[in-house]
Amino acid sequence: MNSLILFMALGLSVVLIVGTIIIYLSKDLLVAILGSAVISLIASIFFLILQAPDVAITEAAIGAGLTTGILLYAMKKTGRYEDD
Amino acid sequence: MDAGLIFYGSAIFLMVMGVFIAITGRHLIKILLGIDVFDTGLNLLIVSFGYINGGTAPIFSKYPNIFKNVVDPVPQALVLTAIVIGVAEMAMGLAIVMQIKEKFGTCNIAKLKELKW
Amino acid sequence: MIRRLIALLVSLYLGYILYSFVYVHFPFGERPLRGVAAHYVENGIKEEGATNIVTSIVTLYRGFDTLGEVTVLFLAATGLGLILAGMKREEEEKPEPTLIMETVTKHLFPLVLLFGSYIFIHGHLTPGGGFPAGVVIATGYFMMFIAQRSFTPSEYLLSATESFAGTLYVIVGLLGLALAFSFLDNVMPLGIPNRVFSAGIIPVIYIIIGFKVGSEMTGILLHLKEA
Numbered sequence: 001m002n003s004l005i006l007f008m009a010l011g012l013s014v015v016l017i018v019g020t021i022i023i024y025l026s027k028d029l030l031v032a033i034l035g036s037a038v039i040s041l042i043a044s045i046f047f048l049i050l051q052a053p054d055v056a057i058t059e060a061a062i063g064a065g066l067t068t069g070i071l072l073y074a075m076k077k078t079g080r081y082e083d084d
Numbered sequence: 085m086d087a088g089l090i091f092y093g094s095a096i097f098l099m100v101m102g103v104f105i106a107i108t109g110r111h112l113i114k115i116l117l118g119i120d121v122f123d124t125g126l127n128l129l130i131v132s133f134g135y136i137n138g139g140t141a142p143i144f145s146k147y148p149n150i151f152k153n154v155v156d157p158v159p160q161a162l163v164l165t166a167i168v169i170g171v172a173e174m175a176m177g178l179a180i181v182m183q184i185k186e187k188f189g190t191c192n193i194a195k196l197k198e199l200k201w
Numbered sequence: 202m203i204r205r206l207i208a209l210l211v212s213l214y215l216g217y218i219l220y221s222f223v224y225v226h227f228p229f230g231e232r233p234l235r236g237v238a239a240h241y242v243e244n245g246i247k248e249e250g251a252t253n254i255v256t257s258i259v260t261l262y263r264g265f266d267t268l269g270e271v272t273v274l275f276l277a278a279t280g281l282g283l284i285l286a287g288m289k290r291e292e293e294e295k296p297e298p299t300l301i302m303e304t305v306t307k308h309l310f311p312l313v314l315l316f317g318s319y320i321f322i323h324g325h326l327t328p329g330g331g332f333p334a335g336v337v338i339a340t341g342y343f344m345m346f347i348a349q350r351s352f353t354p355s356e357y358l359l360s361a362t363e364s365f366a367g368t369l370y371v372i373v374g375l376l377g378l379a380l381a382f383s384f385l386d387n388v389m390p391l392g393i394p395n396r397v398f399s400a401g402i403i404p405v406i407y408i409i410i411g412f413k414v415g416s417e418m419t420g421i422l423l424h425l426k427e428a
Binding site for chain 1: 087090091093094097098101104105108110111112113114116117118120121124127128131132134135137139140141143155160163164167168170171174175178181182185191192
């Protein structure tokens with residue numbers, strides 16, 4: 001791993017930390033679900049950096065695509081805001 | 085810059101925050117999101133175990149010359165299984181949450197009195 | 202407040218244990234390749250014919266795991282249908298999708314299906330395989346659910362595809378048992394590596410898995426949409 005990729009990974013890990021804190025703090029479930037999608041996408045880039053392309057393509061399709069869709073359907077049914 | 089600190093650190097941070105969100109969450113979907121974050125962190129940790137410095141992905145495009153320096157393929161196969169199981173677990177949990185919302189009218193665990201004994 | 206403090210302490214303790222364990226026992230990137238992993242990397246192409254080693258681990262060396270995983274997926278889809286069966290369906294006013302959305306998704310849908318098929322057919326050569334391919338196909342159906350007003354695939358056809366693919370998977374496994382005395386053995390000729398028609402039964406298994414995962418995930422999305 002050269003230092004340019006490491007620098008990129010460092011920046012992405014900062015975004016990951018911010019996304020996790022947004023999931024914890026947000027009262028709006030839509031924002032929290034999108035935060036989880038961002039975390040999955042960054043994790044898939046990490047898998048690519050760690051030389052695991054099979055895992056990366058699976059995580060990008062499932063974590064950022066399908067799980068978000070399932071969560072959005074459930075959120076439509078149960079209400080958008082946490083204080084109900 | 086230490087590579088182990090970035091990848092192990094991100095994975096452990098995700099696991100810690102996942103447990104924290106799942107324990108302190110008030111809304112059922114928030115708790116499931118915490119479990120999802122924990123799942124992602126655990127997958128990242130397992131794939132990080134298999135990395136070898138300077139290794140390439142375990143896919144050989146030129147067959148007769150096999151490179152010796154290849155990352156460990158076994159954790160990758162394990163994680164491939166775990167991700168798909170994760171989405172099945174998520175769908176099941178959300179179905180139960182939707183049924184709870186319809187039966188009791190709320191998803192806030194402080195208001196779900198029937199869960200206490 | 203005290204609850205939050207206890208939760209913080211518990212999760213920080215978990216993090217401390219993980220940190221000390223991981224840094225002592227697994228220094229990053231310095232573990233040599235040994236044991237079964239070294240065997241898979243050195244002899245994987247000779248034994249199974251697939252140039253993607255992860256694929257041959259998932260489908261053949263650890264084939265039982267994948268069969269169990271597919272079973273878990275099937276149980277999750279069935280259980281989801283069972284749990285959601287008793288819910289009241291409310292007819293609400295759906296907003297009309299715009300003309301642009303309708304036209305674009307109608308022409309994009311076959312391309313998404315084509316891309317999914319490409320991923321599962323080339324699973325033994327390139328990254329990917331049956332699971333992401335099935336999910337890509339299900340995502341195409343999800344796009345159609347959102348953008349088209351009257352698009353509902355037949356539920357009967359979905360479950361028929363799923364059951365047929367699951368049965369076929371077990372039959373392929375039993376074929377190995379009958380011809381080579383071990384379940385899920387590679388009984389077909391290996392061919393030349395790096396060709397599409399190579400690697401014995403690996404492409405067959407991945408095509409089956411692609412169909413099965415695609416129909417299951419589409420079924421899950423359809424149940425959640427109609428609940």
